Amino acid sequence: QVQLVQSGGGLVQPGGSLRLSCAASEFIVRQYTMGWYRQAPGKEREEVACMRSSDGAMNYPASVKGRFTMSRDVAKATVYLEMNSLKSEDAAVYYCAAAGGWSNSQRMCSEVVQWDLWGQGTQVTVSS
Secondary structure: OOOOEEEOOEEEOOOOOEEEEEEOOHHHHHHOEEEEEEEOOOOOOEEEEEEOOOOOOEEOOOOOOOOEEEEEEOOOOEEEEEEOOOOHHHOEEEEEEEEOOHHHHOOOHHHOOOOOEEOOOEEEEEOO
């Protein structure tokens, strides 16, 4: 059964950096539109990074643009979220997600109707 397995996360001081990993299969990393989301207690789930599979187009919301970078290593079948200059408001549970099929390959994450796979989530805590 195909899964998304996340790793990374933890406690970091404000201004620090973390890298999250999302391991899948080479096929998924290559062919699926992939996204990173986060959800803090009492808040809505928020997209923080997106990579469209058809052309590799990326999208970041203003809240993380310039600080977060999403990348993929097809050979390692892994998608990454590099987070720099972390702020207290970045604290949340982070999830990776994957959406397959031709239609989703043409969509940015906000256009994906239903995600096929979700990672198990990983906690990011930003505190001094």
